Amino acid sequence: MNDGLQYIDIIFIAMVAAFLVLRLRGVLGRRTGDEQDRPPIISPSSERTDNVIDLPPRVPTGAAPLEGTLAGGLTRLRQVDPSFSPDAFLDGARSAFQIILMAFAKGDRDTLQPLLAPDVMRNFSAVIDTRERKGETMETDLVAFRSVAFEAVELRGRDALVTVRFVTEQVNVTRDAADAIVEGDPNHVDDVTDIWTFRRDVTSPDPNWELVATRVPEED
Template identity: 65%
Template sequence: MNEGFQYIDIIFFAMIAAFLVLRLRSVLGRRTGEEQRRPDPFAQPESAQDNVIDLSGRKAVAGRPGDGTLAGGLTQIQLTDPSFSPEGFLIGAKAAFEMILMAYAKGDKAVLKPLLAGEVFQNFSRAIDEREQADETMETDLVGFKSVEILRAGMDGQDALVTVKFVTEQVNSVRDKSDTVVDGNPNQVEEVTDIWTFRRDTVSNDPNWDLIATQVPEE
């Protein structure tokens, strides 16, 4: 007898559950495909999607690998590393630029070392040592980026290489031990152009890029 009542209870609760589902669907509605999607914080901005090189074969790529063009160089990198995107790279390049610039001004070699290739780190380290030996301190304020653009890109063996032009506004000055300004102007914003080349070993599991060359364009 008790088993019969338990069976009825199961049916009763199942009917309640079905009723609640129908009520929820009537309140929340069904997706028609026309609703506005919730923003994905990790999605690429729509303004940048036109510049993405589609490697799926559904449309032609922007450039041919090895044709000597920037688009061809970017395509060459993407064929080797499908996770690479120019937009995502530039976001990381801006962050690296600021981190390296500020660490150099502070003389922080521990921050610089993993971000710089061996020879570049030695040059930065030598300049920091010379500044410390002269008992001088450097003050740098990165006011902002005016423009950031990729100049060259391509593969060198298994290494992806990307050269970026940074145009920034900075305030730079160097003070001696008596706090006298011996170089630069702490009250003046100047426009600075730097051209940096980054490298990443596409075979390595390390996703980070390191700085392998810096130059200031000739005026």
């Protein structure tokens, strides 16, 4: 049984290799969005109040501090799920980041649906709806990942909450219905930092994680 669960925590590899990469083959590596127009993503609070992570979008956050250290959180997670591989998780998180970013920019709700918590999906959809009503399009060129690293790891009851810091280089542009640039510069590469939190019920046979919150670090 342990052999069968050996790679259960390689959560995104199956999604990327099977369903998601296939569906995003036409958009990965293309300019498809603008990080300046990201949706107000919050953690699901209405359905599961014991797992609330109040992380408003791209502003300084007041999230409650995690108990213990990052190393302690990783140790606890490995204790309840010995198959968890930090390196494999970060590889999967990197793939998921690219898929979600590009799918949101394209307005691909079908790809986003299985990756996002319900509250997050509703907020993504609301921003996509607004963009479509305005006739705007988004372009994002994800030039490079500078780093992908754990920010925090916590167990809350049956749920593991893993927060990852992504530092990327991006080119972001928003165009109106006439194809005129309304925001961004196609010739400028921005350094962008995002902090995303993923959740999984460690007692569930479902190996997949879902995105439950995003934020950016407080700027100096």
